[in-house]
Amino acid sequence: MPCEEDGWQPADETVQLGGDIMNGQFYLQVLVFLVIVLLTACDADGSAGAATSLEPTATVTPDPVTQGHQVFVRICAQCHGENAEGYANELNAPALDASEHAFHHPDQQIHDWIVNGKLGVGRQMPPLGDQLTDGEVHAVIDYLHTLWTEEQLTAQQDITSRWPATPEPTWTPQP
Numbered sequence: 001m002p003c004e005e006d007g008w009q010p011a012d013e014t015v016q017l018g019g020d021i022m023n024g025q026f027y028l029q030v031l032v033f034l035v036i037v038l039l040t041a042c043d044a045d046g047s048a049g050a051a052t053s054l055e056p057t058a059t060v061t062p063d064p065v066t067q068g069h070q071v072f073v074r075i076c077a078q079c080h081g082e083n084a085e086g087y088a089n090e091l092n093a094p095a096l097d098a099s100e101h102a103f104h105h106p107d108q109q110i111h112d113w114i115v116n117g118k119l120g121v122g123r124q125m126p127p128l129g130d131q132l133t134d135g136e137v138h139a140v141i142d143y144l145h146t147l148w149t150e151e152q153l154t155a156q157q158d159i160t161s162r163w164p165a166t167p168e169p170t171w172t173p174q175p
């Protein structure tokens with residue numbers, strides 16, 4: 001049998017390894033070679049994995065509504081209440097859920113009030129722009145959208161889409 005003649009038969013191998021030093025070294029060299037090949041392959045896999053993990057898709061970013069809810073709890077809830085039910089402290093902040101009229105205002109106005117504050121009659125919301133990134137302001141507005149009924153949200157998105165960035169005067173100023 002060819003295998004027996006080449007010394008590849010396991011039974012012969014054992015005998016030859018024990019009795020022939022040269023043959024033992026040959027097997028050792030083959031073994032070392034195989035280990036190197038395997039390690040190189042692992043390295044290649046390892047670096048490919050590392051490269052993949054650097055791609056943006058591998059980064060875990062919470063969706064805007066989840067991020068917005070976190071912002072709400074961290075900053076807005078102290079005045080507007082944990083569930084936006086309003087009146088959490090003496091500043092009399094209104095409810096922002098479906099029970100009052102927050103949805104009457106377009107996103108642009110809400111954005112402006114969060115950043116620059118809002119002056120009301122006998123009460124006032126402080127400016128919060130220095131505590132939030134622009135992304136967080138957008139995220140908290142996305143979260144407010146989830147508190148309204150479908151009908152309220154549709155109406156609010158309608159005024160948001162029609163709200164002028166720079167309003168044209170609809171009146172003629174007196175000379």
Ligand code: HEC
Nearest residue numbers: 075076079091092093101102110118119120121123124125
């Ligand atoms: C320190 C208290 C306080 C904090 C914090 C605060 N608000 Fe207010 N907010 C108020 C008060 C008071 C008013 C009412 C102002 C007025 O009468 O015009 C108000 C009004 C509003 C309104 C207008 C509601 C309406 O129906 O007219 C919106 C929208 C709003 N806040 C959103 C937010 C969001 C979002 C946050 C968090 C990023 C926040 N507020 C944080 C106190 C606060």
